[in-house]
Each structure stands twice: as structure tokens, then as C-alpha cells.
Amino acid sequence: MTGYDGWEPISHDPGVVWTGINQAYPITVHPPCGDLMFSDRVGLTSFADTVSAMFDFVRAGGWQCRIRTIRPLDQRRMLRDERKARTAHSSHPAAQRAPD
16 A cells, blocks of 8 residues: 555544545554544555555554555445445335334
């Protein structure tokens, strides 16, 4: 991954780094690491403008957390799974019942 445009925290795992409108990379880090979910600013180390798992770090709130995994998010699959879940929910008999 090279360069990033945004950061979105997700629960207690660090979160997702956005490199463009449709390009996202979920990141996990090795413990111990502070609760990055509430950090105002987050930085990433890199070498030759590339962020790599096991070599680079997420920096936030005085913490420097080694990146365990960083991988591209398959957005097409995510959208397909969301559509499938909505279809399954809307075809469920309880979803079609009128409210009391």
C-alpha cells in the first residue's frame, strides 16, 4: 500500500486505511496497543512509500503499534454479501409480517 487518504477506526482493532474512494485496507496490530479507536490522529510508518505488515507501525496517541496484517478489502465481495444478506432478510417470513 502506498499513501493514504483517510482512517476509519473499527472496534478495538485499529481500523481501515483508505487510499482512495474505492480502495480500503483493513489493518490489525500486535498487542499491546492503546485503544486507537479514540485517537484524534493516526500515522503510518513506511519504507520507500510502501506500508508493510511486520515491518511498519501505526502511530497514535503516543503508541507505536507494529502492523500484524494489512490487506486490500474486496469491496465487490462485500457489496455482493450485503445484497445477499438484504435479500435473505426481506424473504424471511418474519420480515414480511405487518407490525402489530
